[in-house]
Amino acid sequence: MDDSTSITLEAIHLLFSGDTELWAIIGVSFQVSTTAILISVPPALIIAFILAYADFPGRRLLISIFNTLLAVPAVVIGLTFYLLLSRQGILGDWRLLFTQSAMVMGQAALSFPILVAMGHAAFQAIDKRAWETARTLGANRIRAFYTVMKEARFGLLAALFSAYGRIIAEVGASMMLGGNILNYTRNIPTAIALETSKGEFSQGIALGLVLIILAFTLNTFLQYFQGKGHLSN
Amino acid sequence: MKLVKSTIKTILILLPFYIQQPVFADDGVTNNSNKIIRLATTTSTDNSGLLAYLLPTFEQTSGYRVHIIAVGTGKALRMGRDGDADVLLVHAPAAEMKFVNAGFGEKRYPVMVNDFVLVGPLSNPANIKIDSEISYALQQIADHKSIFISRGDNSGTHKKELSLWKTKNNYHKSKAYREVGQGMGKVLQMAAELDAYTLTDRGTWLAFQAKTPLKILNEGDPKLFNPYHIIAVNPERYSNINYPGAKALISWITSNDAQTLIGQFTVNNNLLFKPSANETQLTSQLVKETGGQ
Amino acid sequence: MKTDIYNTHINFSDIRKRFGQKQILDNSEIEITSGKCILLCGKNGSGKTTFLRIIAGLETPDSGFVNTGLGKYHWKKCRQQLRNSVVYLHQQPYMFEGDVISNLNFSLDNKLKQKQRLQRIRSALEWAGLESIAENSAKTLSGGELQRVAITRAWLRNPKILLLDEPVTNMDYESRLRTIDLLLNLKQQGVALVVSSHDPVHFEALTDNWLQLSEGRLSDYTSSENITPIHYKKYIYEHTY
Known part of the structure; x- marks a missing residue:
């Protein structure tokens, strides 16, 4: 239809004309999601590693728990943190509700089980001998861990990208915890939800395009990276 | 205990927003049966409980069924423009006038005023x-x-x-x-x-x-003050609009019976709306004063 | 310095390990000496691998004591010391992503300068005759090459003790000779070797001491100097047929 063509053209125009409001929204998205990932990656990787390599009672139960957490909808995570951070909640004194910090908390919690579950699978795919060889050749635990991560890098990178892709496109928890405040907690998905509710589709499409371009870039990068890995074999 | 209480409280506060979801499901579904009227209205109207109080009477007397699509005024007008709704009940005078002048809707009928x-x-x-x-x-x-x-x-x-x-x-x-x-x-x-x-x-x-x-x-x-108007979507723009249904709803809601019902509607023992169908002058004057926009 | 290494004796005693119901090792004892090679025999599943892994510090025993000549200590106290002086080679050695050079580089101290690194790697390649495959991807090496790169990688760590789990299994004749040649060279340098194998005939030239692991206990199958081909044949006859 002529209408949708013109909306798309307008969206592209918005993106490349440097519309400040639009780019502020994109900035919030990347800032919040990147912070969330940076916070959750180190502990998640360590847990994933321990689950894959160490043998201790309750290990299988923990794996099941993390796999279950994968299926928890974002709004439930949002609601949980909302209750914790709300005035009447346990952490109400922190006054964090409707701030970027609250969004970071929610997104970190969302990405955590993805990183653990996919990270666990990635580590499991790497032979236990990798760790043992590193250790017997004199590597300390940190260096040996780093070595195994290097061996498992394709799987770990896939875990990282999936987690990032999920949280940057997630609307429920961001809306509840951030409150969609313009120039502060309005990110790409909450803005799309809002623009659609206002009946203004072009900005929504422009922001959707950003997400699609991001997904495409990450996937291409991963493909290229994996391809390179295979070639050197 | 306090957490439990606040949990329930929050769920109660949030509930209306999730209950709306199934309503959205009707959005965009074209219903060939002309017994169904798609009414796009604002969340505030729907949240007040007025429509749940008012519409069953209309549905019983007329045989029509009204599907309420509760969205922001902007989206409601957009839906009217796109032919995704048959009739609109909204409260943004300036935008409404623009909507009617552009030929997307037929005519604005005052329904009620609140503040x-x-x-x-x-x-x-x-x-x-x-x-x-x-x-x-x-x-x-x-x-x-x-x-x-x-x-x-x-x-x-x-x-x-x-x-x-x-x-x-x-x-x-x-x-x-x-x-x-x-x-x-x-x-x-x-x-x-x-x-x-x-x-x-x-x-x-x-x-x-x-x-x-x-x-x-x-x-x-x-x-x-906040005047509400009802507008039928222009049937000349979309053939599948339930125009007779829209007209039936409009003539009923501006009738003396419905207007009396509106005037009696209370929330927590407070009267909420002042019927205005017969006070065209008052509302148009209000619009001038508040300027819309 | 060299004599000092030659004089190293490490005694492991009272090593016990149980997996579930099965007592894999029961009061096993072993004495490892610089420049000597111990051949560890036993059927599949007799616990040879577990035994080597315990000495390497990769597996925790239920009990165990270590005596380095300064007294008998609980294994936990010697863990770090053992880590620094023992290298364990898996039956199928693991190669890290990258070429042979980067795998050898892994063994070198982080503090070494780039120039010294290259020098040491070059001499290691030369020592093992691996120059031609230096830039090959380590993951795609053949069995013989893999074992030699692994031994070279271990050699760069200057270990006092080298533990090898079935090092020449599934290897062609030439590769086997070259591997054993490297191990002989290591022995001459004063490294203590413990080699596990269910097929001792290949290690005739290498072995000083031949231990047999069965039912969780180690026993001296023959004392060092008297090993003759007849023993090997007898052993194979007893254990294979």
Whole structure:
């Protein structure tokens, strides 16, 4: 239809004309999601590693728990943190509700089980001998861990990208915890939800395009990276 | 115990937003049966409970079924323009007139009037008086750099709010003025959490009053009046519009029977709407005063 | 310095390990001496691998004591010391992503300068005759090459003790000779070797001491100097047929 063509053209125009409001929204998205990932990656990787390599009672139960957490909808995570951070909640004194910090908390919690579950699978795919060889050749635990991560890098990178892709496109928890405040907690998905509710589709499409371009870039990068890995074999 | 209580409270506050979801499912579904009328209206109208109170009577007498699609005014008008609704019940006079003048809708019929109130924290940091002019009250908020939560979603309430500000300083660009782009209930919730002021329609306010620490801090200025109009979507633009249904709903809702029902509708023992179908002059005058936009 | 290494004796005693119901090792004892090679025989599943892994510090025993000549200590106290002086080679050695050079580089101290690194790697490649495959991807090496790179990688760590789990299994004749040649060279340098194998005939030239692991206990199958081909044949006859 002529209408949708013109909306798309307008969206592209918005993106490349440097519309400040639009780019502020994109900035919030990347800032919040990147912070969330940076916070959750180190502990998640360590847990994933321990689950894959160490043998201790309750290990299988923990794996099941993390796999279950994968299926928890974002709004439930949002609601949980909302209750914790709300005035009447346990952490109400922190006054964090409707701030970027609250969004970071929610997104970190969302990405955590993805990183653990996919990270666990990635580590499991790497032979236990990798760790043992590193250790017997004199590597300390940190260096040996780093070595195994290097061996498992394709799987770990896939875990990282999936987690990032999920949280940057997630609307429920961001809306509840951030409150969609313009120039502060309005990110790409909450803005799309809002623009659609206002009946203004072009900005929504422009922001959707950003997400699609991001997904495409990450996937291409991963493909290229994996391809390179295979070639050197 | 406290957590349990607040859990229930929050769920109650959030419930209306999730209950809306199934309603959205009807959005865009073209129903060939002309027994169904698709009414696009604002969240505030639906939240007040008025339609649930009013429409069963209409459905029984007319045989039509009304599907309510509760969205922001902006989206409601858009749906009318796109032929996704048959009839609109909205409250943004300037946008409505633009809509009708552009030929998207037929004619605006006044239905009822209610009003907006300015609510805020008990501590009232901007020291607002209950009976001062609304523009002056808003000026005080700007002067004190107090936090104000704006709907920011092009809804009728948002447009009303924007039309009331007379401040010339940079308050709107400061961090204290927060555009959140969410429904009225959510905005009230946020205002309570952030000790902020906000403008709300009285219907939503009455429904939330008991669950929020906020108080009414300014009301009664005629500029805060809020006229509702019903508009049939122009049948010449879309062949599948249920135009007879829309006309039936319009003639019923502006009839004396329905108008009496509207006048008797209460929320928490408070009358909410003043019927206005027979007061064309009054509403058009109001529109001029408040200027819409 | 060299004599000092030659004089190293490490005694492991009272090594016990049980997996579930099965007592894999029961009061096993072994004495490892610089420049000597111990051949550890036993059927599949007799616990040879577990035994080597315990000495390497990769597996925790239920009990165990270590005596380095300064007294008998609980194994936990010697863990770090053992880590620094023992290298364990898996039956199928693991190669890290990258070429042979980067795998050898892994063994070198982080503090070494780039120039010294290259020098040491070059001499290691030369020592093992691996120059031609230096830039090959380590993951795609053949079995013989893999084992030689692994031994070279271990050699760069200057270990006092090298533990090898079935090092020449599934190897062609030439590769086997070259591997054993490297191990002989290591022995001459004063490294103590413990080699596990279910097929001792290949290690005739290498072995000083031949231990047999069965039912969780180690026993001296023959004392060092008297090993003759007849023993090997006898062993194979007893254990294979």
